[in-house]
Amino acid sequence: MPWDQITGSFDTARGWGELRDSIPPLNAADSAAEPDLSPAGMPQVPLSCPIEPEPVNTPRQPDSARDGCEPCFREAIRKLDFNRRIFERLRAIGSSTITMTKKAIAFGDSTSGIHAVVGLEWSTAVKPKIEQSQREFKSAYSAKYRELMHSLEANLRDLGRCEERYFNNRDWYARQGYMLYSFMEHRYSPDLVINID
Structure with a gap:
């Protein structure tokens, strides 16, 4: 790919980021759906390999300590960062879907008393369908959550293997990686994110 296209892509990405940051959320629910990859309380797990950001225009100097471990780490x-972004998308979809559903049910309950026929239609046909969809969504969220937790554990164990291979740190997952696993397990738990009650 020609260099001007590569730098144009970076400029486009930077421009998109600046545009996104300049537009305030429409309401508090929009703000709550913004991805947060460094939430409060998230543990910082130490890594032994000194990884630096990928150089954009300047070639970096060789470093034997880093070059050996860097590709693995x-x-x-x-993979871990990709998984964390998917977790944030799942959280945003889950919380906004449940919020919208709760508001739809509250609206239906409050307006169903206007007329007896409307109330009957709401309670026997419409509300049960919404509640069934809500249960199906919760089931789908829970299944995706379990899949992502399995993937997260695999990502952290990969880091543990890198620690063991390059730094003889055999217990990295048990001592450091599991802290992040436990935090993510709680933060994205279906009981916390999509609590129907």
Whole structure:
């Protein structure tokens, strides 16, 4: 790919970020759906490999300590970061769907008393369908959550293998990686994110 296209892509991405940051959320629910990849209380797990950001225009100097471990760690971190972004999307979809559903049910309950026929239609046909959809959504969220937790554990164990291979740190997952696993398990728990009650 020609260099001007590569730098144009970076400029486009930077421009999109600036545009996104300049537009305030429409309401508090929009704000709550914004991704937060560094939430309060998130543990910082130490890594032994000194990984630096990928150079954009300047070639970096060789470093034997870094060059040996960096490919292993960089790939494991890339997978972990991708998984964390998917978790944030799941959280945003889950919380906004449940909020919207609760408001729809509250609206239907409050307006169903206007007329007996409307109330009957609401309570026997419409509300049960919404509640069934809500249960199906909760089931789908829970299944995706379990899948992502399995993937997260695999990502962290990959980092543990890199630690063991390059730094003889055999217990990295048990001592450090599991802290992040436990935090993510709680933060994205279906009981916390999509609590129907």
